[in-house]
Amino acid sequence: MANISSNAGLSLALHKHYAHNQRWGFMWALWTAILWGAWYVPGTALWSEFPYSEIAVDQQSMRLTATAVMTWIHAITVFLFLLLWNTVLGKVKDYGRTIVRFRSISKWYALASLCGGPLAIFGSYMAMGFIGPVFAAISSLFYPVIGAIIARLWYKEKISRRAAIGMCIIIFGGMIIYGPGLFGEMNASNPNAWLGYLGGIMSAIGWGTEGAVAARAMDVSDPDVGIHCRFSFEILFWGMLILPALALLTDLPIAELVINTVTHSKAMLWILLAAACHAYCYTAFYKSFSLIGVGRGEAIGNLYAVFALIFIAAFTLQLPEWYFILGLIFTILGSFVMFSESAESIANLRDVDQ
Numbered sequence: 557m558a559n560i561s562s563n564a565g566l567s568l569a570l571h572k573h574y575a576h577n578q579r580w581g582f583m584w585a586l587w588t589a590i591l592w593g594a595w596y597v598p599g600t601a602l603w604s605e606f607p608y609s610e611i612a613v614d615q616q617s618m619r620l621t622a623t624a625v626m627t628w629i630h631a632i633t634v635f636l637f638l639l640l641w642n643t644v645l646g647k648v649k650d651y652g653r654t655i656v657r658f659r660s661i662s663k664w665y666a667l668a669s670l671c672g673g674p675l676a677i678f679g680s681y682m683a684m685g686f687i688g689p690v691f692a693a694i695s696s697l698f699y700p701v702i703g704a705i706i707a708r709l710w711y712k713e714k715i716s717r718r719a720a721i722g723m724c725i726i727i728f729g730g731m732i733i734y735g736p737g738l739f740g741e742m743n744a745s746n747p748n749a750w751l752g753y754l755g756g757i758m759s760a761i762g763w764g765t766e767g768a769v770a771a772r773a774m775d776v777s778d779p780d781v782g783i784h785c786r787f788s789f790e791i792l793f794w795g796m797l798i799l800p801a802l803a804l805l806t807d808l809p810i811a812e813l814v815i816n817t818v819t820h821s822k823a824m825l826w827i828l829l830a831a832a833c834h835a836y837c838y839t840a841f842y843k844s845f846s847l848i849g850v851g852r853g854e855a856i857g858n859l860y861a862v863f864a865l866i867f868i869a870a871f872t873l874q875l876p877e878w879y880f881i882l883g884l885i886f887t888i889l890g891s892f893v894m895f896s897e898s899a900e901s902i903a904n905l906r907d908v909d910q
Contacts, residue, residue: 581847593863676762682755695756702764729886
């Protein structure tokens, strides 16, 4: 009798633990969506400020160079916000201990930084600069599918039928929200539009891959520390490899663009706002992976489509179209489909016997 009572107590305690993790995992993923949606406002506004506003759309090499410069400065600013975050949490020493363990831990964050920085964030800025913010947003909507497939193939993270249905509904909702605007932004007179489309593909692949890679490292490290390591490596890749190589091998004005950006108050203001959104968006992003898995964390993060239009409407004072309401219904429905999955199901994400 005591055994039965003990087992029942253990089962109840485990259920509460799993439910707590599920609730917090989805809350962190929702914060990811809110802050990610907010990022598109300052991220697009940056292209309207000097020195970027002086670069014509048909200046292909200069526009790509400007994208690289703004991505590097963006990464540095995000790093500073994360330093503040980890200082308040008392995790700076943990950051130092983690980043020096390259062979066992931080190599995964280095790989994640390549996927998320030179591929995803750079690609998203390309999409904004060559086509527009609407396309930049819709082009990333498929990243949860990429992340979930990689996580499934690499370390056997499960995708239940309910999770798959929820992901599909969220992606479909995002397509309804952005589809009409996407076709409105297409401009056949822009010969370099293909670079924007390429950037969109890069962002979807990059963010999906980053989630799967980073989740591998978070098995043995803290998410707050991990995201700090990830942006540390991105700064190094841009500042010590990519931009110096461009400066040495080409006559592109790298240094001039950097100086003009950091000395122009309006450009730096938009970068600061974008970096604040991205720093804490990424913090929430990584925390959700360790609690509810890559596929679910990325799928709920896909609600950024809704929040992006809310923030754009707030800043432009333009009311959303009817298809926004329809898309909103689908994205929220998809979130509830995923959230209604049992806590125990989310707790057993890996096929440990394979």
